Amino acid sequence: MKQAYFNWSSGKDSAFAFYKILEQQEFKITKLVTTLNSDLDRVSMHGLREELLDLQAESLGLPLEKILLSGNVSMSEYSKILGDAAEALVAAGNTHSIFGDIFLEDLKAYREEQLEKAGLKAVFPLWQQDTEALINEFIDLGFKAITVCVNAKLLDESFVGRVIDKQFIEDLPAGVDPCGENGEFHTFVYDGPIFKTPIDFSIGEKVLRGYEPSENDDDNCFSDDQKSWDTKFLFCDLIPV
Incomplete structure (x- = not known):
């Protein structure tokens, strides 16, 4: 069986990709790997509290490795930190790195290129599958997820802090991907067939935050169009119970 680590975002695409990998019985998952904003002690992009991430890992029964990144990390710093982590994971016997990405060709190519340098092969169990079919299967299987971050340009406050169900979809x-694959929304998965026990939480405040790209991103691997990303997001704070 191939040895792999899983790039865990705490959200639905990660959880569903994890489920699919377990179904295939081709990989032994050694650990979860998650990037955190070291300034806030929260999951990068999702804004999820570190304590809830820890509870997910505990319920999944896997060790969790946290990669700490500052809030204004440049692309060169990002690549260096993740590259060093990948080399250490290879040294520990891992040969594959698993992701929950569905589309976004440029991001996939970047991941593959960076991992190849460390001697790892990237795996994408959900790649190019129909997102409407995926989200409906996710719900039908009994997964439970709640939105923790939404793009304020595309979705209003009523969509953040909301459980993902058929009505939500x-x-x-119009134009918003059912899985939020273009960054429209991010989620926290708190129950489902991969978990030993559900994760309990209460809903806290909702806030609007703006972000600016790093001033050191002159070496950014992404195009100018990708750099002009939406910078205002609505977050819903989830509090461990």
Whole structure:
């Protein structure tokens, strides 16, 4: 059986990719790897509290490795930190790195290029599958997820802090991907067939935050169009119970 680590975001695509990998019985998952914003002690992009991430790992029964990144990390710093972590994971016997990405060709190519330098092969169990079919299967299997971050340009406050169900999918505006694959929304998965026990939490405040790209991103691997990403997001704070 091939030895792999899983790039765990705490959200639904990660959880569903994890489920699919377990079904295939081709990989032995050695650990979860998650990037955190070291300034806030929260999961990068999702804004999820570190304590809830720890509870997910405990319920999954896997060790968790946290990669700490500052809030204004440049692309060169990002690549260096993740590259060093990948080399250490290879030294520990891992040969593959698993992701929950579905589309976004440029991101996939970047991941593959960076991992190849460390001697790792990237695996994408959900790659190019129909996102409407994926989210409906996710719900039908009994997974439970709640939105923790939404793009304020595309979704209003009513969509953040909301459980992902069939009504949620129906209510999404035209053009918004059912899995939020273009960054429209991010989620926290708190129950489902991969967990030993559900994760308990209460809903805290909702806040609007803006972000600016790092001033040191002159070496950014992404195009100018990708750099002009939406910078205002609505976050819902989830509090461990």
